[in-house]
Every structure is written in structure tokens, then in C-alpha cells.
Amino acid sequence: MAEYTYDLLVLGSGPAGEGAAMSAVKAGMRVAVVERREMVGGNCAHKGTIPSKSLRHAVKQVIRYNTHALFRTIGEPCWVSYPKVLKAANKVIPKQVEMLTTLYARNRVHMHIGEASFVEPNRVQVILDDGAKEFITAKNVLIATGSRPYRPENVNFTHPRIYDSDTILDMQHTPRTMIIYGAGVIGCEYASIFAGLGVKVDLINSRDQLLSFLDAEISDALSYHLRDGGVTVRHDEEYESVEMDGRSVTMHLRSGKTLRTDALLWCNGRAGNTDTLNLQAIGLEPNHRGQLTVSERYETDVAGVYAAGDVIGWPSLASASFDQGRACARGICGLTVRFVSDAPTGIYTLPEISSVGKTERELTEAKVPYEVGRAFFKNTARAQISGEDVGMLKLLFHFDTLEILGIHCFGAEAAEIIHIGQAIMSQPGEANSIKFFVKNTFNYPTMAEAYRIAALDGLNRVNRL
Numbered sequence: 514m515a516e517y518t519y520d521l522l523v524l525g526s527g528p529a530g531e532g533a534a535m536s537a538v539k540a541g542m543r544v545a546v547v548e549r550r551e552m553v554g555g556n557c558a559h560k561g562t563i564p565s566k567s568l569r570h571a572v573k574q575v576i577r578y579n580t581h582a583l584f585r586t587i588g589e590p591c592w593v594s595y596p597k598v599l600k601a602a603n604k605v606i607p608k609q610v611e612m613l614t615t616l617y618a619r620n621r622v623h624m625h626i627g628e629a630s631f632v633e634p635n636r637v638q639v640i641l642d643d644g645a646k647e648f649i650t651a652k653n654v655l656i657a658t659g660s661r662p663y664r665p666e667n668v669n670f671t672h673p674r675i676y677d678s679d680t681i682l683d684m685q686h687t688p689r690t691m692i693i694y695g696a697g698v699i700g701c702e703y704a705s706i707f708a709g710l711g712v713k714v715d716l717i718n719s720r721d722q723l724l725s726f727l728d729a730e731i732s733d734a735l736s737y738h739l740r741d742g743g744v745t746v747r748h749d750e751e752y753e754s755v756e757m758d759g760r761s762v763t764m765h766l767r768s769g770k771t772l773r774t775d776a777l778l779w780c781n782g783r784a785g786n787t788d789t790l791n792l793q794a795i796g797l798e799p800n801h802r803g804q805l806t807v808s809e810r811y812e813t814d815v816a817g818v819y820a821a822g823d824v825i826g827w828p829s830l831a832s833a834s835f836d837q838g839r840a841c842a843r844g845i846c847g848l849t850v851r852f853v854s855d856a857p858t859g860i861y862t863l864p865e866i867s868s869v870g871k872t873e874r875e876l877t878e879a880k881v882p883y884e885v886g887r888a889f890f891k892n893t894a895r896a897q898i899s900g901e902d903v904g905m906l907k908l909l910f911h912f913d914t915l916e917i918l919g920i921h922c923f924g925a926e927a928a929e930i931i932h933i934g935q936a937i938m939s940q941p942g943e944a945n946s947i948k949f950f951v952k953n954t955f956n957y958p959t960m961a962e963a964y965r966i967a968a969l970d971g972l973n974r975v976n977r978l
């Protein structure tokens with residue numbers, strides 16, 4: 514009989530690895546994590562969610578100072594350099610690392626710092642910093658190695674003016690102009706950040722609409738506000754080639770246009786971190802973007818080998834990754850598994866965007882009879898007080914049953930506000946009703962008041978008050 518060192522070995526200490534390790538250890542399993550970075554937290558804490566959201570918060574403070582009437586009487590507009598906001602943002606990472614390090618230690622999850630690769634399905638080699646090797650056996654192995662920016666071969670990422678979402682965190686100057694290639698979530702979020710710092714941004718989108726998975730009204734609002742903030746959004750464009758010299762980067766587009774810029778930020782998707790795992794040794798083959806396919810229990814085609822988080826592709830969110838890791842560990846422990854298929858979107862552009870459920874387009878295609886209730890933030894007392902009055906909350910509900918089918922929001926704190934509606938929408942049967950917002954009294958003045966206004970607007974339309 515084989516001798517196992519651990520019940521569960523987790524490769525990667527991002528949100529997926531954390532969710533799995535904590536869940537399994539609480540259920541009484543012997544758990545270890547292998548992490549190649551010297552600190553825990555994954556790309557989420559070091560390169561993705563945490564630094565970008567902290568940067569965005571710092572930039573939002575600068576914008577607020579420069580636009581709010583109260584501060585405008587004090588002095589000249591305040592110009593803040595990118596390295597300075599980066600320094601402020603970087604203060605958050607060590608806090609996350611410290612909190613997570615304590616969490617793993619307190620729960621007696623063993624940490625192995627080194628590069629993991631498979632020898633057999635239940636045997637993993639770890640190459641330590643000094644080149645020494647460790648071998649770990651485990652009944653179950655979870656691949657939670659995350660993702661990295663996708664880099665096409667014909668773009669030279671060693672050039673000092675060419676960045677991706679990892680290396681932009683090392684940029685030590687403030688460019689005057691920037692091309693952001695790829696208008697997905699990362700591209701749109703960084704467009705907001707750099708435009709907020711006064712950089713002239715060209716955002717190149719290969720599609721005809723920004724973030725086409727969003728409700729069209731919200732996507733249109735994002736385009737309008739990015740343009741209003743100084744971003745030139747160019748739809749239906751693809752790059753032909755990129756040239757650089759010591760002073761600038763030139764991008765030739767297939768449409769024949771040529772754009773010159775101080776810096777290029779490449780944001781065209783992600784690739785799963787599977788290339789160094791020696792997956793051929795266990796007979797697993799990732800797709801062309803390095804991603805793995807899993808069952809509803811997060812198990813790969815190899816029994817006892819699981820995968821969760823960015824390495825399995827969509828939705829590639831920290832929020833979903835944590836829950837996927839947790840669900841996977843619960844399955845391994847013989848508990849019920851919730852396959853994560855319903856994560857809300859929370860997009861930290863300026864303005865912020867969040868949504869859950871169906872869009873108008875999806876409901877129309879499915880021929881569902883629905884109505885819309887809207888609330889504009891400018892009509893809420895709280896937004897008038899805070900001065901953050903750009904935004905809208907939109908409720909989509911069934912015309913006959915009043916069941917909430919989708920919630921779409923943009924504006925200040927949209928990613929927080931969405932959860933109120935999400936909680937009602939997830940209730941079973943008649944408890945999921947737009948009437949909740951008119952039958953219950955909400956604090957005033959709050960942004961949540963938007964739910965009451967939107968519900969009344971919708972109910973007035975169907976005349977069912």
C-alpha cells in the first residue's frame with residue numbers, strides 16, 4: 514500500500530489554493546501548499562486584483578481632490594506621478610501577505626516554497642530556490658497555479674516601453690501617452706487608472722463594443738465615461754505590428770492607422786500556468802491557452818488530480834477562484850459541491866460596474882417577458898451629498914411573476930450595491946420578487962435607496978403597485 518504524506522497537496526497559494534487548503538484542513542485533512550513565489554497570496558495579491566484595485570483607489574482620491582469644489586478652492590490642481598500612486602498602492606500587498614501567512618500557519622497548513630511539477634498523479638517534485646529537490650506524495654493534488662498575461666511572440670516584452678499587467682507595476686515614470694491594446698476587463702480598468710492620472714490613452718478594442726458580456730446600456734455608459742475622461746476608444750481594430758525605438762513605440766493597425774506612444778500596455782487575455790507542471794507525465798493536456806478542463810467536482814481527466822481558479826479559464830475571478838477551491842476541497846472531503854457558475858461581475862473602471870443575472874439581450878433572445886426599473890444615482894440623496902452622482906441601477910424582472918432576472922449597475926460602489934439585489938434574487942420561489950424593495954424600509958440616505966426607486970419605477974410600468 515502506498516504511503517501518503519498528505520491528504521491534499523495544493524499547487525499555488527492564490528485564492529483558489531487558499532480556499533481549498535483552508536476548507537480541507539478545517540475538515541481534518543493533512544494539507545500542504547507548494548508556492549514558487551517566496552510569499553503567499555498568488556498573483557491575486559502580488560500582480561492582479563490587489564495592486565490594481567489599490568492603484569485605482571489612489572487615483573480616485575486624486576481625481577476627487579481635483580474635481581471636488583471643496584478642495585478646488587484651496588489651491589492649484591494636484592498632479593501626482595504614477596510612481597507615487599504606485600507606492601501608495603503597494604502598501605496593501607504586505608498587509609495581505611501578513612494576514613495570509615498567519616492564516617496558513619495558524620491552521621497548520623504546511624508550506625513548501627519552490628517550483629512544483631508532476632512525477633506521477635500523486636507524486637510531485639518541488640525544486641527549491643537553491644536547486645535542491647523535494648518529493649511530496651498526496652492522495653489528492655489540486656492544480657491552482659493561476660494565470661499570467663498572454664504574450665504573443667511578435668511583441669518584444671523586453672523593451673522598456675512595452676508592458677503587460679504584471680510589469681506595469683514596475684514602471685518608474687509617468688508617460689504622457691499610452692496605448693492599451695486589448696479592451697477586456699484589465700484594459701478598461703487600466704484605461705481608467707491612467708486617464709485619471711492625466712495620461713492620454715488610446716484603448717484598442719478588437720470588437721465593436723466594450724465588454725460585450727455586459728448589458729448594452731452599461732457598456733454604452735462605460736464607453737461614454739471613458740471618452741469623457743480622456744480615453745480614445747478605438748473599436749474593431751487589430752494590430753499588424755509593433756515597432757520601437759529609444760523614445761517611443763509605434764503600433765501599426767490592420768486598418769492602416771499608425772499610432773505612436775510613450776508606452777504600450779498589452780492586455781490581451783491570459784494564459785494558464787501549466788507549462789512547467791510536466792503534465793505529460795500524468796497524461797493531461799491543456800488547451801492552447803494553457804487551461805485545463807474539469808468536471809463539476811473540479812476533477813481533471815486524471816483521477817485524484819483537480820484544478821481550480823484561473824487555470825481552468827472562465828470566469829477567472831478571485832471571487833470565483835476562492836469558491837472553486839473551496840468547492841473542490843469539499844468534494845474531496847465527501848461533502849456537497851457547489852459548481853461556481855453564477856459569480857457576479859465587479860469591474861473597477863471609473864465608473865465602477867457590477868452585474869448579476871441576465872442581460873436585456875439574453876432575455877429578449879430567450880423570449881422572456883420582462884420589464885425594466887431604473888434609478889439614476891443623481892436622483893438619490895446620498896449621491897447628491899457625496900458628489901458621486903454618475904451612475905444607474907437597473908432591475909430586470911419578469912412581467913408576470915415580478916421575479917428579479919438581472920441587476921445591472923454602474924457608478925460609485927456598484928460592486929457593493931449589487932449584493933443587496935443578489936441576495937433577493939437568490940431566494941427561492943416567490944421570495945425572489947421586486948416587491949421586496951417596496952415592502953421593506955431601507956436606511957436613508959444610502960445608495961441602496963436606488964433599489965426602492967428602481968423597483969417603484971418598474972412596478973409603475975407594469976402598474977402593479
Ligand SMILES: Cc1cc2nc3c(=O)[nH]c(=O)nc-3n(C[C@H](O)[C@H](O)[C@H](O)COP(=O)(O)OP(=O)(O)OC[C@H]3O[C@@H](n4cnc5c(N)ncnc54)[C@H](O)[C@@H]3O)c2cc1C
Nearest residue numbers: 525527528529549555556557561629659822823829830831
Ligand atoms: C490586473 C488584474 C486585475 C484583477 N482584478 C480582479 C478583481 O478586481 N476582482 C476579481 O475577482 N478578480 C480580479 N482579477 C483576477 C484574479 O486576480 C484571479 O482570478 C485570481 O488571482 C486567480 O486566482 P488563482 O488562485 O487561480 O491563481 P493566482 O492568483 O494566479 O495564483 C497562483 C499561484 O500559483 C503559483 N504557481 C504557479 N505555478 C507554480 C508552480 N509550478 N509551482 C508552485 N507554484 C506555482 C504562482 O506563483 C501564484 O502564486 C484580476 C487579475 C488581474 C491580472
Ligand SMILES: NC(=O)c1ccc[n+]([C@@H]2O[C@H](COP(=O)([O-])OP(=O)(O)OC[C@H]3O[C@@H](n4cnc5c(N)ncnc54)[C@H](O)[C@@H]3O)[C@@H](O)[C@H]2O)c1
Nearest residue numbers: 695696697698699700780781782783828829830859860861
Ligand atoms: N474586476 C474584475 O473582476 C477583473 C479585473 C481584471 C481582470 N479580471 C479577470 O482577468 C481576466 C483577464 O482579463 P483580460 O482583460 O486580460 O482578458 P479578457 O479575456 O477580458 O480579454 C482581453 C482582450 O483579449 C482578447 N482575447 C481574449 N482571449 C483571446 C483569445 N483566446 N484569442 C484572441 N484574443 C483574445 C479579447 O478580445 C479582449 O479584447 C478576465 O477574464 C477577468 O475575469 C477581472
